[in-house]
Amino acid sequence: MSSLTLDVSGRGRGSSGALGHRFGDSARAWVDRAGAEGRAAYERGLARSRTAEGLFPSREDDLREAQETVRALQARNRARWWERCLSGVYADYAAAAVETLTPDQDPGGRVSGWLESGSRTLLIAGENSRGKTWSAFAVGNQAAAVAPLPMWVVAWNSADLDAALRPSSPNCDKVMEHASECDLLILDDLGAEKVTEWTLEQLYRIVDARVRNRRRLVVTTNLPYDERGFSGSTAPAGPVTPNLVGRYGHRITERLIHEATMVRVTGPSWRRPVPF
Ligand SMILES: Nc1ncnc2c1ncn2[C@@H]1O[C@H](COP(=O)(O)OP(=O)(O)OP(=O)(O)O)[C@@H](O)[C@H]1O
Ligand SMILES: [Mg+2]
CATH class of the missing domain: 3.40.50.300 (P-loop containing nucleotide triphosphate hydrolases)
Structure with a gap:
């Protein structure tokens, strides 16, 4: 199981491409942490991978889509933090x-x-x-x-x-x-x-x-x-x-x-x- 390095709370390990905390837990657990939008992205990816075009669920693609969504959320949260400051x-x-x-x-x-x-x-x-x-x-x-x-x-x-x-x-x-x-x-x-x-x-x-x-x-x-x-x-x-x-x-x-x-x-x- 892949582990993602994302966190929508705004936490992270610097800007140099590091995407934040590394979650060692299951994909479901970290998608849960991503909130409603992250979960929706994950479900969309799963549903798509279960369609006829793929005989096997393309789990890596699902994860990537969820990762991109969560990264966008994280960027938005960080922008909001700074606006508040x-x-x-x-x-x-x-x-x-x-x-x-x-x-x-x-x-x-x-x-x-x-x-x-x-x-x-x-x-x-x-x-x-x-x-x-x-x-x-x-x-x-x-x-x-x-x-x-x-x-x-x-x-x-x-x-x-x-x-x-x-x-x-x-x-x-x-x-x-x-x-x-x-x-x-x-x-x-x-x-x-x-x-x-x-x-x-x-x-x-x-x-x-x-x-x-x-x-x-x-x-x-x-x-x-x-x-x-x-x-x-x-x-x-x-x-x-x-x-x-x-x-x-x-x-x-x-x-x-x-x-x-x-x-x-x-x-x-x-x-x-x-x-x-
Ligand atoms: N390079 C700059 N361009 C435009 N405005 C500037 C520039 N540097 C400082 N200012 C303006 O000058 C004022 C004083 O700057 P600033 O508040 O950064 O000083 P400071 O050294 O932090 O002062 P203090 O010791 O009182 O905290 C501020 O209104 C700031 O917007
Ligand atoms: Mg000052």
Whole structure:
């Protein structure tokens, strides 16, 4: 019995042709998982193979038809996921595209070329309003347009993610599952959220799961960093600004910078007052 590598939930193992979880169960079981449309495709294939033209049921063709249907459903689900992420506070970033990045935002093509690189994490740092979120969403839009099967992309503002993960929030388990398992997670504005032992533990669980499974992660942050994430900056006569490791500790930081591409976005601020 063939085993298909499909999953209409939107889960998957990246965009590089991998089609998702490999189900070892029977064809009937995985077709059941495909929902009504997948089941209908399967039944259609079976019925056709039982007609006079075929003396033997062509099971491989049946499976292929069901597979194509499920893949189309999966692509649609992923597109819907990304549309949801692009609503609300991130609606303006629907237009972000790697082609719009300035040289300051895409030094050496490291942002626009990241998806095709072997790097697992893209860490985008820089001061306010330099286009960090824009750059991250440019990559998100790129990933959500991968053909024939878009990547399953999920974007969260870090503070909002913490709120959504609280046990009192509806679907908090699903939020954790999706943040850990989607093909590409965008974690926006890491460092702006309030850090507690509990939030550190949630971040660790997500980052660790993603590193272990070599899943893609894009992080934007205002925190100062160097290639090892260790540098702190001292504001004049002020307290030391904690950097990644100062704020999240070695356990999380080491995982964040593992196989990471680090980009520091420079250039002028994109937010300006209206000229009078
Ligand atoms: N290359 C670009 N083309 C068009 N608009 C851009 C570009 N880069 C940034 N912007 C716009 O500039 C504004 C600031 O960009 P963005 O929100 O990405 O900055 P940021 O570095 O994430 O800021 P913050 O640190 O406050 O989160 C946004 O309105 C964004 O749409
Ligand atoms: Mg931002």
